[in-house]
Amino acid sequence: MSELLTAAQMRAIEAEAMARGDADGRTLMERAGEGVVDAALAHWPDLGTVPLSALVLCGPGNNGGDGFVVARLLTERGWQVELFLFGAPDRLPPDARLNHDRWAELGRIRPWDDAALADRLDAGGCDLVIDALFGSGCSRGIEAIAGRTAAALGRFCAADGRVLAIDMPSGLCTDSGRDLGGVLPATLTVTFHRARIGQFTAEGSAFCGRIVVADIGLDPGPCPGSVTLVGAPGPEIGKVGAVGGHKYSHGHALVLAGGAGRTGAARLAARGALRVGAGLVTLAAPGEALAECAAHLTAAMLRRVDDVGDLLALLEDPRISALGLGPGFGTGSREAELLRLALDSDRPLVLDADGLSLLAQLEAPFSRLHGDCVLTPHGGEFARLFPDLAEKLAGRPPHGPGFSRIDAVRAAAARSGAVVLLKGADTAIAAPDGRAAMHAALYDRAAPWLATAGAGDVLAGIVAGLLARGRPPFEAASLGAWLHVEAARVFGPGLIAEDLPESLPAVFRGLGL
Numbered sequence: 169m170s171e172l173l174t175a176a177q178m179r180a181i182e183a184e185a186m187a188r189g190d191a192d193g194r195t196l197m198e199r200a201g202e203g204v205v206d207a208a209l210a211h212w213p214d215l216g217t218v219p220l221s222a223l224v225l226c227g228p229g230n231n232g233g234d235g236f237v238v239a240r241l242l243t244e245r246g247w248q249v250e251l252f253l254f255g256a257p258d259r260l261p262p263d264a265r266l267n268h269d270r271w272a273e274l275g276r277i278r279p280w281d282d283a284a285l286a287d288r289l290d291a292g293g294c295d296l297v298i299d300a301l302f303g304s305g306c307s308r309g310i311e312a313i314a315g316r317t318a319a320a321l322g323r324f325c326a327a328d329g330r331v332l333a334i335d336m337p338s339g340l341c342t343d344s345g346r347d348l349g350g351v352l353p354a355t356l357t358v359t360f361h362r363a364r365i366g367q368f369t370a371e372g373s374a375f376c377g378r379i380v381v382a383d384i385g386l387d388p389g390p391c392p393g394s395v396t397l398v399g400a401p402g403p404e405i406g407k408v409g410a411v412g413g414h415k416y417s418h419g420h421a422l423v424l425a426g427g428a429g430r431t432g433a434a435r436l437a438a439r440g441a442l443r444v445g446a447g448l449v450t451l452a453a454p455g456e457a458l459a460e461c462a463a464h465l466t467a468a469m470l471r472r473v474d475d476v477g478d479l480l481a482l483l484e485d486p487r488i489s490a491l492g493l494g495p496g497f498g499t500g501s502r503e504a505e506l507l508r509l510a511l512d513s514d515r516p517l518v519l520d521a522d523g524l525s526l527l528a529q530l531e532a533p534f535s536r537l538h539g540d541c542v543l544t545p546h547g548g549e550f551a552r553l554f555p556d557l558a559e560k561l562a563g564r565p566p567h568g569p570g571f572s573r574i575d576a577v578r579a580a581a582a583r584s585g586a587v588v589l590l591k592g593a594d595t596a597i598a599a600p601d602g603r604a605a606m607h608a609a610l611y612d613r614a615a616p617w618l619a620t621a622g623a624g625d626v627l628a629g630i631v632a633g634l635l636a637r638g639r640p641p642f643e644a645a646s647l648g649a650w651l652h653v654e655a656a657r658v659f660g661p662g663l664i665a666e667d668l669p670e671s672l673p674a675v676f677r678g679l680g681l
């Protein structure tokens with residue numbers, strides 16, 4: 169697991185380091201420039217063999233200051249450096265001004281000219297472009313300043329050109345990963361100390377290329393309020409800790425199914441719950457769907473649940489340790505009553521798909537939720553439950569910092585009192601107490617083939633299975649998101665939803681369990 173920061177958190181960490189006397193701004197800027205050059209040479213080893221040519225785009229803040237350091241370091245290595253500056257030198261902040269002055273002794277500074285820059289890029293013959301125009305201080309769109317440059321950089325990248333963004337691609341919001349307007353595309357982004365939320369959500373990964381985090385000697389301790397980037401779990405995920413246990417010591421998940429002809433989704437969820445290690449899984453189906461379910465189920469058990477009375481009787485068994493409700497469930501009055509009972513049972517509960525639609529129809533829906541509930545909406549379901557938050561996520565933010573998927577799930581979790589997992593390639597997860605995590609199926613973990621019908625049903629089952637095994641809801645959601653994507657990655661392209669549960673044993677083997 170690692171941390172993702174906002175721009176404000178990064179500024180606070182830097183300010184604390186300076187207040188403690190650990191480092192001054194000038195030292196941090198020098199380390200940042202060194203980190204950029206080291207990262208470029210490590211990422212593209214051929215750049216280190218002979219001196220080449222670079223084009224450095226500097227802006228009016230400290231991001232531009234980092235650019236001046238990089239220009240100097242490359243020149244000292246024998247590179248030919250062309251540098252353009254947006255803004256007036258006498259308005260640069262002090263550390264950037266100092267590095268501007270040092271660079272001015274070595275090379276020329278050309279005033280910003282969007283059209284000339286685009287022509288320069290299109291002419292080719294440049295081995296590396298450094299984007300030091302705007303970083304974490306980018307507060308609005310940059311089309312008016314750099315629209316032609318952005319288009320030319322797009323062509324340059326498409327022709328395998330190397331573009332390194334310092335800290336963030338200019339025009340991309342550090343906190344939300346949203347395009348503020350006219351983002352400069354990069355093939356490598358070198359950020360400092362910790363990665364930023366915006367590099368792992370919304371449009372971030374489309375513009376960052378790859379991410380490298382350079383150490384600039386700041387306090388390695390955790391940052392309060394940071395977002396966790398969900399990584400591989402430890403051995404606690406397996407059953408290994410419970411040698412000698414029996415099936416009930418691994419939990420009993422109850423998955424509620426819908427009517428005949430639409431039980432597939434609940435069966436997928438049940439299979440996910442079983443494969444993630446719940447000791448028992450029972451599918452509760454109405455009488456009309458029993459034969460259909462029986463024809464397809466082997467390891468999962470089947471119970472008839474036509475109405476509230478049947479479910480009440482089933483829930484008398486205290487060993488049922490979690491419920492999953494929603495995939496293929498239906499949204500009729502029977503289902504609404506069953507949902508109310510499931511909520512009143514106070515058992516750990518995953519609500520997905522129709523379960524979320526039903527919830528949205530209830531009066532005062534959030535007053536019925538409790539801290540052991542996990543909501544797993546996709547974007548559409550999220551908008552039904554939290555229309556105001558979804559609206560803030562839509563469209564281009566008017567200025568930075570933009571409202572992020574993390575902001576949205578944090579607000580949704582606080583409002584609903586439940587853990588909220590907003591699905592997508594960038595899955596955002598939050599608990600009512602403010603903890604937040606991002607699972608990014610991006611960069612090395614990309615698995616676009618996971619966007620297949622029924623994949624979300626399996627995720628709901630995996631989370632229900634983890635809840636049944638006693639994992640707390642925020643952890644169950646985070647672990648579930650990682651296991652789900654890992655199962656897709658282990659299987660690879662061609663995956664259909666049925667393959668996901670069946671890939672979990674290979675995931676566990678890969679974790680050394």
Ligand SMILES: NC(=O)C1=CN([C@@H]2O[C@H](COP(=O)(O)OP(=O)(O)OC[C@H]3O[C@@H](n4cnc5c(N)ncnc54)[C@H](OP(=O)(O)O)[C@@H]3O)[C@@H](O)[C@H]2O)[C@@H](O)CC1
Pocket residue numbers: 178179181182196197200227228229230231232233234261301302303304305306307308309310313334335336360384
């Ligand atoms: N924090 C740290 O620990 C470290 C930070 N470091 C580096 O500092 C960077 C942050 O520096 P920064 O705060 O000076 O912000 P930066 O992005 O250079 O720009 C701000 C300037 O741009 C202007 N401006 C913004 N948007 C604009 C627009 N659309 N169009 C036009 N102007 C616009 C804005 O003006 P304003 O919005 O106030 O009008 C202001 O003048 C960070 O990314 C990293 O590279 C490293 O050295 C290592 C340690």
Ligand SMILES: Nc1ncnc2c1ncn2[C@@H]1O[C@H](COP(=O)(O)OP(=O)(O)O)[C@@H](O)[C@H]1O
Pocket residue numbers: 521546591592593595609614615616617618619620621622623624625626627652
């Ligand atoms: N581009 C993507 N890369 C990786 N995973 C994705 C991508 N798009 C969607 N997913 C995942 O696929 C699943 C789709 O779930 P959902 O939208 O509920 O579909 P369904 O109802 O068909 O199961 C979610 O777990 C989501 O996180």
Ligand SMILES: [K+]
Pocket residue numbers: 231299300301302303333334335336337338
């Ligand atoms: K930049």
